[in-house]
Amino acid sequence: MPQPGDEVRPQPSAEESFLDLLVETLEGLEEAVRGQFLRQFFRNIAQIDVSDAQSNEYWQRILERRRELSDSLGKRVSLKTAIIDILASTNFLRVPILMEYDDFKKLQINAATDALTGLYNRRLFDEYSDKELNRAKRYGQHLAIVILDLHKLKEVNDRHGHLQGDQVLQLAAATLRKTLRASDFAFRIGGDEFAMLLPQTDPEQANTLCRRLRAQYEGEIRLLKLDIPVTLDFGIAVHPQDGDQKSALMSLADGRLYKLKEAGRESSRVIRLESHPVREVQKPPRQTSAHPGQDVSAAPAREPFVPRDTFAHRPSPEPSAPTVPKTEHRKWERVSLAGTKAYAVLSESSQKTANVIDLSYGGVALSIEKPDDIADQFNAVLHVPILPPVRVSLKKTYVRRMESGRSRVGCSFVS
Numbered sequence: 001m002p003q004p005g006d007e008v009r010p011q012p013s014a015e016e017s018f019l020d021l022l023v024e025t026l027e028g029l030e031e032a033v034r035g036q037f038l039r040q041f042f043r044n045i046a047q048i049d050v051s052d053a054q055s056n057e058y059w060q061r062i063l064e065r066r067r068e069l070s071d072s073l074g075k076r077v078s079l080k081t082a083i084i085d086i087l088a089s090t091n092f093l094r095v096p097i098l099m100e101y102d103d104f105k106k107l108q109i110n111a112a113t114d115a116l117t118g119l120y121n122r123r124l125f126d127e128y129s130d131k132e133l134n135r136a137k138r139y140g141q142h143l144a145i146v147i148l149d150l151h152k153l154k155e156v157n158d159r160h161g162h163l164q165g166d167q168v169l170q171l172a173a174a175t176l177r178k179t180l181r182a183s184d185f186a187f188r189i190g191g192d193e194f195a196m197l198l199p200q201t202d203p204e205q206a207n208t209l210c211r212r213l214r215a216q217y218e219g220e221i222r223l224l225k226l227d228i229p230v231t232l233d234f235g236i237a238v239h240p241q242d243g244d245q246k247s248a249l250m251s252l253a254d255g256r257l258y259k260l261k262e263a264g265r266e267s268s269r270v271i272r273l274e275s276h277p278v279r280e281v282q283k284p285p286r287q288t289s290a291h292p293g294q295d296v297s298a299a300p301a302r303e304p305f306v307p308r309d310t311f312a313h314r315p316s317p318e319p320s321a322p323t324v325p326k327t328e329h330r331k332w333e334r335v336s337l338a339g340t341k342a343y344a345v346l347s348e349s350s351q352k353t354a355n356v357i358d359l360s361y362g363g364v365a366l367s368i369e370k371p372d373d374i375a376d377q378f379n380a381v382l383h384v385p386i387l388p389p390v391r392v393s394l395k396k397t398y399v400r401r402m403e404s405g406r407s408r409v410g411c412s413f414v415s
Contacts (some may be wrong), residue, residue, distance in 0.1 A: 116170065175217045175325075337384065
């Protein structure tokens, strides 16, 4: 906290911060690439056209002039001041306006984004992750860091060429932009690696978003008709449960990503657009598990095994629920929304609400106190975490009484 008498330093403006970031970015570029960028930079800010070599020369003079002015004045001098001083001394600068706002925004975007995908680049990821982690610590909030990997991108490049591989990358970026909330951030941090920062997002919400993202991408990638099963693998680490240091969170997310990749494609599948059969499990005799006087032959069979990584919802058995035949095939896997604040506004019932139990691509299950008050087909607005509110038309397919006294009403989407 500042003390009385301490020198108050003014905060740099957004323009000064951008120019400082530009200096650091250009330091890491090769001379030829830096010259090409600077040539366009000087053309935009002062309408001057010089060669790549001259652009590099003027840039070095600007940096040197900034150091000289800072040393002589004993305080930090902005890069903008040094640019104006050098360009004015060469008679290039005729108008005392450094750049138009639109040009400034274009340059800012170019310096901060990946050229192929349009997502933020690795440099911005490092900057934003530090900022968001500090914010989460300060306010005691969750922050989810997600590392994503495009599975089998190398095979696409080898078999179909890099142009097709670029299209696969661009499709992944477009899916990220469509899926994330306004408060989330997406980055391309490597050749086939992406990252997401999800403020105020707990582990369950992060998993739900990643499963939805992956399912949506797999649906989009089918339109390319590739003979390679390209998909998005992901690893998640959440502050504060998994740590409060960026390096630890990144390492954990990366480790979980590769654990998912090594687990095998079948056991790591999440929500799919394809139908998935329920596996039949034979009922073995288990005399030792029976209570005294219990008829073991009448005991129900075990439920089908579903790997944890699939996140498929399996409702608890209820006394009045009918037995599901072992040969039943579910067309869509369900995502449990138990414990979340998911609900539906039933527009046909005077704005009554119902809890959303689970959700799939084929329909939704609602918890309703008086299911007879609901028409066989009705409209509703679903409010699900991470998703925007969506208006749907639903058709009742079954009603089952639950132990709580409410009823589970299964509904299918009506197009």
